Amino acid sequence: MAISTRISTLPKAELHLHIEGSLEPALMWQLAQKHQVILPYSSVAEIEAAYQFDSLQSFLDLYYAGADVLRDEDDFYQLMWSYLCRCREQNIVHAEIMFDPQTHTLRGVDYAVFMAGFDKAITQARQDWGMSVLLILSFLRHLSEAEAFDTLAQAAPYYSMISAVGLDSSELGHPPEKFARVFAKVRELGFKVVAHAGEEGPAEYIWQAIELLEVDRIDHGVRCQEDETLLALIKQRQIPLTVCPLSNLKLKVINDMAQHNILQLLDEGLLVTVNSDDPTYFGGYLNDNYVQLEQALAMNDAQLKQLLINSFKASFLPPAQQQQWI
Ligand code: HPA
Numbered sequence: 001m002a003i004s005t006r007i008s009t010l011p012k013a014e015l016h017l018h019i020e021g022s023l024e025p026a027l028m029w030q031l032a033q034k035h036q037v038i039l040p041y042s043s044v045a046e047i048e049a050a051y052q053f054d055s056l057q058s059f060l061d062l063y064y065a066g067a068d069v070l071r072d073e074d075d076f077y078q079l080m081w082s083y084l085c086r087c088r089e090q091n092i093v094h095a096e097i098m099f100d101p102q103t104h105t106l107r108g109v110d111y112a113v114f115m116a117g118f119d120k121a122i123t124q125a126r127q128d129w130g131m132s133v134l135l136i137l138s139f140l141r142h143l144s145e146a147e148a149f150d151t152l153a154q155a156a157p158y159y160s161m162i163s164a165v166g167l168d169s170s171e172l173g174h175p176p177e178k179f180a181r182v183f184a185k186v187r188e189l190g191f192k193v194v195a196h197a198g199e200e201g202p203a204e205y206i207w208q209a210i211e212l213l214e215v216d217r218i219d220h221g222v223r224c225q226e227d228e229t230l231l232a233l234i235k236q237r238q239i240p241l242t243v244c245p246l247s248n249l250k251l252k253v254i255n256d257m258a259q260h261n262i263l264q265l266l267d268e269g270l271l272v273t274v275n276s277d278d279p280t281y282f283g284g285y286l287n288d289n290y291v292q293l294e295q296a297l298a299m300n301d302a303q304l305k306q307l308l309i310n311s312f313k314a315s316f317l318p319p320a321q322q323q324q325w326i
Pocket residue numbers: 018021056063168169170171196199247277278
C-alpha cells in the first residue's frame with residue numbers, strides 16, 4: 001500500500017490544534033453574513049488568497065480578525081463539529097484541542113457561550129463514533145499576567161471540561177517567565193501544562209518553559225537543536241515536542257520542507273509528534289502534514305510508525321488507553 005494511503009487509514013492522535021485555526025473560509029464567510037460582520041474580503045476565494053504570511057505575527061493578525069465572526073453558541077458548535085468531522089475522515093481517534101478564551105471574552109463573548117458550543121459537538125462525536133477529545137485552555141502571551149489570572153478564574157465553572165492549560169500567541173518578547181506565577185497556580189489546580197516555545201523564540205524560552213512553567217509538553221520546540229545541553233535534557237526526560245511541519249513552512253520558521261529537522265530529532269530519540277496547528281490557515285490537516293514529510297524528507301515506514309506511536313505516548317490519555325492504540 002502506498003505510504004500516503006497508509007497515513008490516511010492508520011489511527012492517530014493530534015495534540016497541537018487551535019480550534020480557532022480550523023475555521024474554514026466558507027464558514028467564516030457564512031458567519032460574517034449571519035452576524036453582519038464586515039470582512040476585508042469580497043469572496044471565500046479572496047479569504048483563501050489572503051493566507052500568505054511572512055512571520056507568526058502576520059498570521060496572528062488574520063487569525064484574530066477571522067475569529068471575530070464567532071459570536072453565538074451555534075457558531076462555536078459548528079466550528080468544533082467541522083474539525084471533529086475532519087478527524088473522523090482522517091482517522092484521528094484522539095484530539096487534544098486548544099482554545100483561546102481571551103480571543104472571545106475580550107470581544108464580549110462569554111465562557112458560557114463557547115464552552116456550551118464546544119461541549120455539544122464533543123459529546124456528539126463521542127456518542128456517534130467514540131471520538132476521544134481533551135481540551136486545553138490557552139493564555140494569550142501578548143496579554144498581561146493579570147489577564148491570564150483572570151482568564152483562569154473565569155474558567156472555574158468549566159474546570160471539569162479542561163485537561164491542560166497552555167500558552168500561545170506572539171512569542172518574541174513574551175518569554176515563559178512572564179507567566180511563571182500563573183502556571184504555578186495552574187499546576188496547583190491539577191492541570192497538565194503545555195507552552196509554545198522555540199517556534200520563533202530562542203532555545204532560552206524552551207529552558208524557561210521546562211524550568212519555570214514545569215511543562216509536560218512543549219508546543220513546537222524545533223529550535224531546541226540550537227542548544228546541545230537542552231537537546232540532551234529533552235531527550236533524557238522524554239519531554240514531548242508537538243511539531244507542526246506545514247505551520248513552520250507557512251510562517252517561515254523554515255524556508256523549505258526539505259530543511260525540516262523533525263526526522264533528525266526523531267532519529268535522535270526525542271519524543272516528537274506531527275500536528276497541524278492551524279490547518280485552514282496553513283494549507284493542510286494532519287494527514288497532509290505526514291504526506292509532506294514523506295514527500296520532502298523521504299520519511300520511511302519505521303519513522304511513520306514511530307511518529308504514530310509517539311502521538312499516543314505524548315498524549316494526556318491514561319497509559320491503559322494509550323496502549324489500546326500503540
Ligand atoms: N503559534 C503561536 N500562537 C498561535 C499559533 C501558533 O502557531 N496558532 C494559534 N495561536
